[in-house]
Amino acid sequence: MASLMSMAVIGVVMAAMMHYSAAQTAHEVGDTIGWTVPTGGAATYSSWASGRQFVVGDTLVFNFTTNNHDVVEVSKESFDACDFSSTIGNIIRTGPANISITTAGNHYYVCTIGRHCASGQKLEISASATPGASPPSSSTGSPPPSTQGRDSSSSTLFASVFVSLMSLVVSFFL
Secondary structure, eight states: OHHHHHHHHHHHHHHHHHHHHTSOOEEETTGGGOSSOOTTTTHHHHHHHHTOOEETTOEEEEOOOBTTBOEEEEOHHHHHHTOOSSEEEEEEOSSSEEEEOOSSEEEEEEOOSTTTTTTTOEEEEEEESSTTSOOOOOTTOOOOOOSTTOOOHHHHHHHHHHHHHHHHHHHHHO
């Protein structure tokens, strides 16, 4: 009976840990510059995104000053043309803004204020369904993002908690 109980406890702990692993990374868009009109143009956010892996469940944190910037998701065509007549969702005008990645594939974000988008305040990302998986291929043929520079705070925390809990469970039942 004790053996059955220990297996049940281990199963519950494993299920809880797997559920916890679904909580992904919060990516601060632009790191220290935040969400602003970049002095380096659109290449600034392209470079930032290329150093990260985005996964469904991750959160994009757009740090900006309310009334100076905003953020909204748009289609590829709207992104390229900086045309905001058709958006995906509502424009978020209060900063900072947290946007969860809910689907795999390419996502496009822009600032709709003035000429900010045309000046490079726009972000394109490719999100995978699971960590380590390649994002769905796009019609542009762009390479998948590198895992180098990925924000790993949640992964490290998960590993630490997992090892600690498993050690406790194993020592308790042995």
